[in-house]
Amino acid sequence: MGGPARRRVVDEGFVQRLSAVADVVPGVLEDFESPSARRVLADVDVLVTGWGCPPLTAQVVAGAPHLRAVVHTAGSVRSHVTSAVWERGIAVSSAAAANAVPVAEYTLAVVLLAGKRVLASAEAYRRARDHAATVVSDAGGNYGSTVGVLSASLVGRRVVHLLRPHDVRVLLHDPYVPDAAVRALGAEPVGLAELFERSDVLTVHTPLLPETRGLVDAALLARMRDGATLVNTARGAVVDAEALTAELLSGRLHAVLDVTDPEPLPAQHPLWQCPNVLLTPHVAGSAGNELRRLTDCAAGEVERFAAGRPFAHPVTRAAMERSA
Structure with missing residues (x-):
């Protein structure tokens, strides 16, 4: 996710919930192209994304051989979930319902x-x-x-x-x-x-x-x-x-x-x-303490995935064709 999204949604409570069910890589990726980012992608099973996430192109997906799920801390996944994600069978979840x-x-x-x-x-x-x-x-x-x-x-x-x-x-x-x-x-x-x-x-x-x-x-x-x-x-x-x-x-x-x-x-x-x-300046969506609802939703999805259960808020390729 981009820097502004990181500052808005990644707090200590969110990281603690993720850490209880997964090994969390320290820091937040803002790109997929740097050598350090490629090293991280080579090992990840789940990618938690947010506003400003770059597209998951075929090249990026190929560099993440273990990637099985993308959990988005915001609404639309259109800007970063590409056909390469669907073709690999990677599961996708979104906090659109929370937003x-x-x-x-x-x-x-x-x-x-x-x-x-x-x-x-x-x-x-x-x-x-x-x-x-x-x-x-x-x-x-x-x-x-x-x-x-x-x-x-x-x-x-x-x-x-x-x-x-x-x-x-x-x-x-x-x-x-x-x-x-x-x-x-x-x-x-x-x-x-x-x-x-x-x-x-x-x-x-x-x-x-x-x-x-x-x-x-x-x-x-x-x-x-x-x-x-x-x-x-x-x-x-x-x-x-x-x-x-x-x-x-x-x-x-x-x-x-x-x-x-x-x-x-x-x-x-x-x-x-x-x-x-x-x-009004696009204020209807999540802001302030409402952002916690988004991270609670995303953390819950990671917990479900870690427990082998299906997502509560899955995004499918067919549904994305008619949604934001």
Whole structure:
């Protein structure tokens, strides 16, 4: 993993848990090419990876003849798990499920705030501070409102689960999930166009794949109700940035954007000054003490592997084709 990842996730407790079931090589590799790295790779059975891990190319895999498992302390393994890993039959695990927890919690919070029109009310309150007592909350509320969830990803499924105690109607669109399975999750299955037409708040959880780049385009955004809110905690490029900017600057829609395209936006981009947009710096994912959840997940996977048990959170080649 890269230096920043090492400083964020490798603490004494993590190393102690690994050391209880394995011989842990001192230090952290930041590359696979140096002589010292090649010496380490020649002996390892399990490679624990993190953000900034270089690709496990065919050459790297060939230099690690004993490698049997890759345990990732973050979500996506797309940047470093290559076809060479699958062809060798190396097992792969990811902490994506652990990272989904804070993203879903953040999403729940902003969905409910959006339904209450909190951002608009706060802005009106600020502007009218000289006569604040006269400010009355704008129309809004969550009782009986409709929340649309785009994609039954790990985060999307958890968002549906977290919405269950609330008095909202939940719609879900995912072309890979049968209607019966969507209903079992606690949501109403709908088509893509209907999702955008009916949602008061629509939250995007689609992984960025070649076929999903720009999926949320001008035509779909135009189907959203006046005053509806788009929440994006997935990837900025899933949404047509130009089309979304036009809708937001018109004042017709609201948005909570934890991700953008590009990320961050240029300093002079108009969305920085757009009052109906909340921009956050990719904070929905694991941060602070939430990183411990990632390392606990990874340590648990190494413990399972050492005990001869299957991973609790395996990643398969087929699944990776449709996931982040």
